[in-house]
Amino acid sequence: MPVKIVVCLLVGYLFGNCQTAFFIGKAHGIDIRRYGSGNAGTTNAMRTLGRKSGMLVFLGDLLKVLIPGMLLRYAIFPDEPYVILLCEILGFGAVIGHCFPFWMQFRGGKGIAVTAGAMLCVDWRLIVFVSVFALIVYLTRYVSVGSLFVVVLFPTYIAIMYRNNEYWLWMLLVALLYTVSGVYMHRANIKRLLNGTENKIGQHVKVEEAVAAEETTDGQNRSEEE
Numbered sequence: 001m002p003v004k005i006v007v008c009l010l011v012g013y014l015f016g017n018c019q020t021a022f023f024i025g026k027a028h029g030i031d032i033r034r035y036g037s038g039n040a041g042t043t044n045a046m047r048t049l050g051r052k053s054g055m056l057v058f059l060g061d062l063l064k065v066l067i068p069g070m071l072l073r074y075a076i077f078p079d080e081p082y083v084i085l086l087c088e089i090l091g092f093g094a095v096i097g098h099c100f101p102f103w104m105q106f107r108g109g110k111g112i113a114v115t116a117g118a119m120l121c122v123d124w125r126l127i128v129f130v131s132v133f134a135l136i137v138y139l140t141r142y143v144s145v146g147s148l149f150v151v152v153l154f155p156t157y158i159a160i161m162y163r164n165n166e167y168w169l170w171m172l173l174v175a176l177l178y179t180v181s182g183v184y185m186h187r188a189n190i191k192r193l194l195n196g197t198e199n200k201i202g203q204h205v206k207v208e209e210a211v212a213a214e215e216t217t218d219g220q221n222r223s224e225e226e
Contacts, residue, residue, distance in 0.1 A: 001082065005089055008072070012090040015068050016097020019108060020060030021045045024053050033107055041109030043143045043201070061113035062120075065094040069121030082167045084122055088174040091118020095181055110185040112147040115178055119154055123161070129153060141200035144189035151182030 021040040025032030028049055036044040042061065046054025069087045077083045095111040095118065116133075119126040129150055136146040155175035162168050183190070192198035 004077075004080075004086060008086050008090040009093040011068065012065065012093025012095075013097035015064050016094035016099075016108075016111075016114060017101040017103060018060075018064045019098070019101055019104060020064070021057045021109060022104065024049065024057055024060075028053070033104075037199075038107075039109055040104070040107070041111075042113050044109075046201070047199075058113045061098065061109070062117040064098075065091050065114050065117035066120055068094075069118065073121060082170075084162075084165075085167045085171050085174065087121040088118065088171060091115070091121055092174060092177055092181075094118065095178065099181065099185055110147070111181060112150060115151060115154070115182065118178070119150075123157075125161075126154075126157065129157075137201060142193065142198055143201050144186050144193065144198060147182065148186055148190075151179045154178050 019040050021032050021042070021044065024045060025040075025048070030048070032040050032045060032048060036047045038044070042054050042058040045057040069090055072090055073083050073087050077086060080086065091114070095114045097108075098114045099108050099111045100106040101108045116130055119129065133146040133150050136149055137143050140146070155172055155178070158168075158172050158175040162171055165171065189198060
């Protein structure tokens with residue numbers, strides 16, 4: 001089992017390194033990390049590149065853990081009694097890979113879409129949480145509030161629904177790691193929420209301005225190098 005845990009963490013981390021927001025940003029001629037919040041995730045992509053690009057980022061980040069997680073659960077280890085735990089571990093590895101990608105100087109996103117994908121690998125009923133997340137964001141206009149709700153409710157769900165599973169304690173501990181990661185990655189958002197300065201969804205960065213800024217920055221960098 002220890003070997004499988006390590007392999008799942010590593011495989012998850014590698015899948016997490018697939019930075020959807022960065023690739024879509026580059027398709028628009030910008031480095032998404034230089035604009036808005038500087039985050040390579042759904043919310044910043046939506047603000048910088050528009051709703052369509054934001055949804056593509058969300059879908060890409062969701063699938064990069066959902067696909068390998070489903071393969072792990074139903075094709076690779078379908079008969080393992082602790083396969084759900086392995087899915088959790090693979091998903092957490094993907095969250096770490098998404099937040100701290102080695103090939104991007106460890107500057108990625110905040111891992112909420114990836115967390116959603118991992119949750120769906122564990123239990124399809126958790127899709128209700130995604131709906132509640134959307135409702136919270138719609139009502140409050142704060143993506144961070146919905147995100148924190150998801151990472152806090154995940155271990156609560158595991159604690160209640162899987163209490164009779166023989167690996168319940170380990171599943172709960174891993175679910176709590178998602179909570180710790182989510183809160184840590186949103187620490188600046190939490191401060192802004194408390195101060196009343198958090199950005200609401202719908203505030204945009206114009207792509208033209210972003211591209212112009214990118215070209216200006218690149219030009220300055222070249223001048224400095226020369």
